[in-house]
Amino acid sequence: MDNFIFYNPTKILFGKDQVKNVGRETVKFGKTVLVVTGGGSVKRSGLFDQVIGLLKKEGLTIHELAGVEPNPRLTTVKKGIEICKKENVDIVLAVGGGSVLDASKAICAGAKYDGDVWDFYSGKATIQDALPLGTVLTLAATGSEMNGNSVVTNWETQEKIGVGSPFLYPKFSVLDPTYTYSVPKDQTVYGIVDIMAHVFEQYFSHTPNTPLQDQISESILRTVIEQAPIVIENPNDYDARANILLAGTLALNGLIRIGKETDWATHGIEHEVSAIYDIPHGGGLAIIFPNWMKYVYEENIEKFKQYAIRVWNVSTEGKSDREIALEGIARTREFFNSIGAPATLRDYNIGDENIEVMAKKATRDGTIGGFKKLTENDVKNILMMCL
Amino acid sequence: MDNFIFYNPTKILFGKDQVKNVGRETVKFGKTVLVVTGGGSVKRSGLFDQVIGLLKKEGLTIHELAGVEPNPRLTTVKKGIEICKKENVDIVLAVGGGSVLDASKAICAGAKYDGDVWDFYSGKATIQDALPLGTVLTLAATGSEMNGNSVVTNWETQEKIGVGSPFLYPKFSVLDPTYTYSVPKDQTVYGIVDIMAHVFEQYFSHTPNTPLQDQISESILRTVIEQAPIVIENPNDYDARANILLAGTLALNGLIRIGKETDWATHGIEHEVSAIYDIPHGGGLAIIFPNWMKYVYEENIEKFKQYAIRVWNVSTEGKSDREIALEGIARTREFFNSIGAPATLRDYNIGDENIEVMAKKATRDGTIGGFKKLTENDVKNILMMCL
Numbered sequence: 076m077d078n079f080i081f082y083n084p085t086k087i088l089f090g091k092d093q094v095k096n097v098g099r100e101t102v103k104f105g106k107t108v109l110v111v112t113g114g115g116s117v118k119r120s121g122l123f124d125q126v127i128g129l130l131k132k133e134g135l136t137i138h139e140l141a142g143v144e145p146n147p148r149l150t151t152v153k154k155g156i157e158i159c160k161k162e163n164v165d166i167v168l169a170v171g172g173g174s175v176l177d178a179s180k181a182i183c184a185g186a187k188y189d190g191d192v193w194d195f196y197s198g199k200a201t202i203q204d205a206l207p208l209g210t211v212l213t214l215a216a217t218g219s220e221m222n223g224n225s226v227v228t229n230w231e232t233q234e235k236i237g238v239g240s241p242f243l244y245p246k247f248s249v250l251d252p253t254y255t256y257s258v259p260k261d262q263t264v265y266g267i268v269d270i271m272a273h274v275f276e277q278y279f280s281h282t283p284n285t286p287l288q289d290q291i292s293e294s295i296l297r298t299v300i301e302q303a304p305i306v307i308e309n310p311n312d313y314d315a316r317a318n319i320l321l322a323g324t325l326a327l328n329g330l331i332r333i334g335k336e337t338d339w340a341t342h343g344i345e346h347e348v349s350a351i352y353d354i355p356h357g358g359g360l361a362i363i364f365p366n367w368m369k370y371v372y373e374e375n376i377e378k379f380k381q382y383a384i385r386v387w388n389v390s391t392e393g394k395s396d397r398e399i400a401l402e403g404i405a406r407t408r409e410f411f412n413s414i415g416a417p418a419t420l421r422d423y424n425i426g427d428e429n430i431e432v433m434a435k436k437a438t439r440d441g442t443i444g445g446f447k448k449l450t451e452n453d454v455k456n457i458l459m460m461c462l
Numbered sequence: 463m464d465n466f467i468f469y470n471p472t473k474i475l476f477g478k479d480q481v482k483n484v485g486r487e488t489v490k491f492g493k494t495v496l497v498v499t500g501g502g503s504v505k506r507s508g509l510f511d512q513v514i515g516l517l518k519k520e521g522l523t524i525h526e527l528a529g530v531e532p533n534p535r536l537t538t539v540k541k542g543i544e545i546c547k548k549e550n551v552d553i554v555l556a557v558g559g560g561s562v563l564d565a566s567k568a569i570c571a572g573a574k575y576d577g578d579v580w581d582f583y584s585g586k587a588t589i590q591d592a593l594p595l596g597t598v599l600t601l602a603a604t605g606s607e608m609n610g611n612s613v614v615t616n617w618e619t620q621e622k623i624g625v626g627s628p629f630l631y632p633k634f635s636v637l638d639p640t641y642t643y644s645v646p647k648d649q650t651v652y653g654i655v656d657i658m659a660h661v662f663e664q665y666f667s668h669t670p671n672t673p674l675q676d677q678i679s680e681s682i683l684r685t686v687i688e689q690a691p692i693v694i695e696n697p698n699d700y701d702a703r704a705n706i707l708l709a710g711t712l713a714l715n716g717l718i719r720i721g722k723e724t725d726w727a728t729h730g731i732e733h734e735v736s737a738i739y740d741i742p743h744g745g746g747l748a749i750i751f752p753n754w755m756k757y758v759y760e761e762n763i764e765k766f767k768q769y770a771i772r773v774w775n776v777s778t779e780g781k782s783d784r785e786i787a788l789e790g791i792a793r794t795r796e797f798f799n800s801i802g803a804p805a806t807l808r809d810y811n812i813g814d815e816n817i818e819v820m821a822k823k824a825t826r827d828g829t830i831g832g833f834k835k836l837t838e839n840d841v842k843n844i845l846m847m848c849l
Contacts, residue, residue, distance in 0.1 A: 076705070076708070078479075078480060079474075079476050080473065080476070084470075086467065087467065087469070088467050089466050090465025090721070091465065284701035286684075286689070287709055294681055314463060314670075314671035318463070318673055321720075321721075
C-alpha cells in the first residue's frame, strides 16, 4: 500500500425527503444563493419549486442559472460566474445531475478568480479559493456530489478537461433516491456504466497489497451489477435506486483509491470522443472500457483473474489464468449489452475519421494511464477496436 | 435502507513518516498545544521527542499531559482540562492509542465547558463546542482517530460510558503503520478483536436492503481475518500492519453504519465488566461476542447464515440454515482462540460474583441492543454463558 492523504468533508443527507433540510443547510453559508439547473426536468418534476420555496423560507436572495448542458460548456459556466460577481453571491446550489454539479463547481472557482476560469482546466492556474457549494442530486452517476472534481467542455477548442481541488468539495449534498425515479432508461444505463467505470479506473492497478481497497471496489461493482436490472425493470424501486445512488457516491469519493496508483486512461480517451461528437459520457465509456481491458490485461493477468472470479463469479476449473481473465472481460461487455448500453462507436454513427485526431489529443501531454502507459499509437489501436 | 446523514471531516495522513506533517497541521489551529500521551511507550520509542521537535520547529508553545490509562480515567481527563484552561491551549495533540485519543476528546470538550465534563457522559449536558484535536495513532483498534466518539471511565461511580459528538472529530490523524510494530502481542490481539467487534455491532441488523454496507463490512472482516495471523507471526510486516490499521479506521468512521439500525449491546455489556474489573476492552469483547451471537442469532438466521458463508466461507452442503449460522459463530470463537484472545471470564479470574450488578448497570436506561433488545435478565444470561 502506498502512503496517502484522505480528506472528504462533504456532508451527505441521504434518503427520501432529505431536501427539507436544503434551506437550513444553505443559509449557513450566506444570504445570497445562485441556483444552477440543467435542461428543465427539475422544473417539470416540481423539485425546483420545492427548493426555491425552502430557500425563500430562510430569507435567502435567489438568483438562477438554468440550461446547463449534459457536457457542460464553458460559455454557460462563464454566465454563472458573471452572476456571482455581479450579485455578490455567497453560495451556489446545484440542482441536477453530474453536469450541473460540475458546471457549478467551475462557477464557484471562477467567482473567486480574476482571470479566465478555463485557466484552471488548461493547467495555467491552480484553484486557490472557491464559493461554497451545496447540491441536490437527481442522477446516480458521476460521484460529483462527494468529490472535488469538475469536468467542463470548451467548444471553441473542442477540449473536455477535468480538474480536481479540495476547494471544490460540496459543503453538503442531498441524495434522495426518489429523484432518480424519473431518470429515463438510457440515462440510467449511462449512469450505471459511469459508476462501474469509476471503479475500474481505480481497481485496475499494480500497487500490491491493497486487499481492503480491492474488496470494497468489488463490493461496489457487485452491488451495481445486482441492482441495475432491478432499476431498469422497475424505475420506481426505492431500494434499488438507493443502492445504485450510494454506490455511485462511494465509487468516486476518494475511498477506493487510497494508497494505490490509479489509471484514468479510458476517461481520457472518452473525453476526446465526446469533445468532438458530444455523445453521452456513459455511452462512450461502455464502448471503450471492455476494449481497454482487452488491450491491457496482460500487464497484470492476476488482477484481471481476481476481477473475473470475485466480481463475475467466473469458474476457474480447467481454465488458464488468461482464459479466466478474458472471460471476466467478456462478461463485462455482455453485462453492458444486457442493460442496453452501446458497444461500438458505430452505434453513434462514428467512424474512423477522427481517430488520429482523438489519439493525438488524448496524449497531448504524454502517455496516459497508470495500469499501462498508453502512447498515441496505443490510443489509436484501442479506438480502432471500438469501431 | 434507512435515511442517513454522513459527515466525517477528519483528514487522514496514512503511511510511513507521515508524522513529518504534524507540526504544519497543528500550527494551523493555534500557537499553544497540549500533547497528551499514555503509559510511556511513545517516549521509549522516540516518537514523542520527534513530535515535540516538529512542534517546536513551528514555534508552538507546548504543554504536556502524560500517563493516560488504558481505560482512561475521569481524574486524568480533568487534569488535562485544567491545563487547557490555565494555559489557554489552542489545540490538543493526542499521541498514543485509543485511550489517549478518547481522553483527549474529553479534554477538548471539557476545556470549552464551565461545568463538570462528566455531564457529557452522564447525559446531563450535550457538547456544544470543543478545542480542535489532532492525533498521532500508535495502535490499530478503536477507530477513535476518525470518529467523534470518546469513552471514559469514572472510578468513583464505576461507570465506563461513551459519548459521540460532531465536535469531537479529530481535525487530522497521522496513521503510520510502523508505530504499531512495537505493540505487544496481547495488545495487537485486543486491537484485532476490537476492530471485528465494531463491525459486528453494525453488521448484525434487521434493516433490509443494505447490500453495499453489508459487503463493505464483510470486506473489513475478511481483511482482518487474513492479515491478523501475519502481524502476529511477524509484527514488523508493513503491509499487514497497514491493512489492519486501515481496517480499524474504516470499521468505525461511520461508513458501514449508514442507513441501518446498529446494535452495540455487547459493547455496553463489556463496559460494565471492565468498569468493575479494569480488563482490556478487546479481551472482554472476545469473551462476550460469540456468546452474544449464540444468544441472539435466531432473531435473524438469514443474516448469520450470510455471515458464515461470506466471511468464513462455510460450505452449505447438506446443512440447515441454523447449522450454517452456528458454524459461522463457532468459527468466530475458533479464530479468537487461534490468535490467543481470552474465551471466558475465568481467563481473567472473574466469577459470577458481580454478574447481577453488571446486568443491572448495563440496562439501567432500559433494554440495550438493536438486533435483539436485551433485558437485564438477557444480559445476565449472556454473562453466565461467558463464565
